[in-house]
Amino acid sequence: MxxxxxxxxxxxxxxxxxxxxxxxxxxxxxxxxxxxxxxxxxxxxxxxxxxxxxxxxxxxxxxxxxxxxxxxxxxxxxxxxxxxxxxxxxxxxxxxxxxxxxxxxxEDSFKLAEDYILQEQRYNLLAEKIAELGDTCKELLRLSWSGKSMEEVAEILHVTYGYARKKKSECMAKLIMLVKQSSQFSSLKW
Structure with missing residues (x-):
């Protein structure tokens, strides 16, 4: 069709x-x-x-x-x-x-489209929840997700390695909580 x-x-x-x-x-x-x-x-x-x-x-x-x-x-x-x-x-x-x-x-074209749309909705929800985080969390996650080591992230942010790791863990926990609390979470089949 x-x-x-x-x-x-x-x-x-x-x-x-x-x-x-x-x-x-x-x-x-x-x-x-x-x-x-x-x-x-x-x-x-x-x-x-x-x-x-x-x-x-x-x-x-x-x-x-x-x-x-x-x-x-x-x-x-x-x-x-x-x-x-x-x-x-x-x-x-x-x-x-x-x-x-x-x-x-x-026959897989519709499945591909559905998967893509689901992925896009997940991405949008994640981006929306990242925007709700504080500036420090956003920057720390952005840097760590860009492929930099935590040592490099700590150096860029002028913090200790231990603090950067702990803060990243806290930021991820907060992000996961925000995503799971969203009304969209259950419909996106995570």
């Missing part, structure tokens, strides 16, 4: 500037975030996003392409695979994914 986002696929063919602009406004931010969180740059994210749109265009041009899930989920999956492929090339120059790996359309 054709998804309402099929209009974006048609916009690619028609070079509909209004809808193409909407694609970039609505979907590129999440791709940029994903690439930046995985050792990429803004330029990498822009390239991956553009390559994904070209892949969709070529796939739709050569096949009777019907989008059966939200474009957001489909585009994210393509970009994720393309970025993994790029990271793999940079790292080993050996194994790569094929163009169609990971985004064949079929």
């Amino acid at each position: 054709k998804h309402a986002d099929q209009k974006y696929i048609e916009a690619l063919f028609k070079n509909d500037v209004t809808l193409l602009d909407e694609i970039y406004r609505k979907f590129s931010g999440r791709i940029k975030w994903m690439v930046l969180q995985n050792n990429g740059t803004e330029a990498d994210a822009a390239d991956i996003f553009q390559e994904a749109l070209l892949s969709i265009y070529h796939k739709a041009k050569t096949q009777d392409f019907i989008l059966t899930c939200p474009l957001d989920a489909f585009l994210y999956l393509i970009c994720k695979n393309k970025w993994l492929n790029e990271l793999n090339k940079r790292k080993t120059k050996n194994e790569t994914f094929t163009e169609d790996d990971g985004y064949a359309l079929g």
Whole structure:
């Protein structure tokens, strides 16, 4: 069954500037975030996003392409695979994914979309609850989640290692409590 986002696929063919602009406004931010969180740059994210749109265009041009899930989920999956492929090339120059790996359309399209939406709702709830934390907790968690060691985090925050570890534990406990107290928590199948 054709998804309402099929209009974006048609916009690619028609070079509909209004809808193409909407694609970039609505979907590129999440791709940029994903690439930046995985050792990429803004330029990498822009390239991956553009390559994904070209892949969709070529796939739709050569096949009777019907989008059966939200474009957001489909585009994210393509970009994720393309970025993994790029990271793999940079790292080993050996194994790569094929163009169609990971985004064949079929019965799993709705499951993929549902999983993506659930993940997005969880992410939004988590971001909302992180915003409720104090500035110290937000900064400490941001630094520790960025891949820095606790020694580096302590140094950046000008605190002792022991204090940074204890404070992180307290911040995580507070965050978990806020998430679990949310009315959305049980519906998000954590």
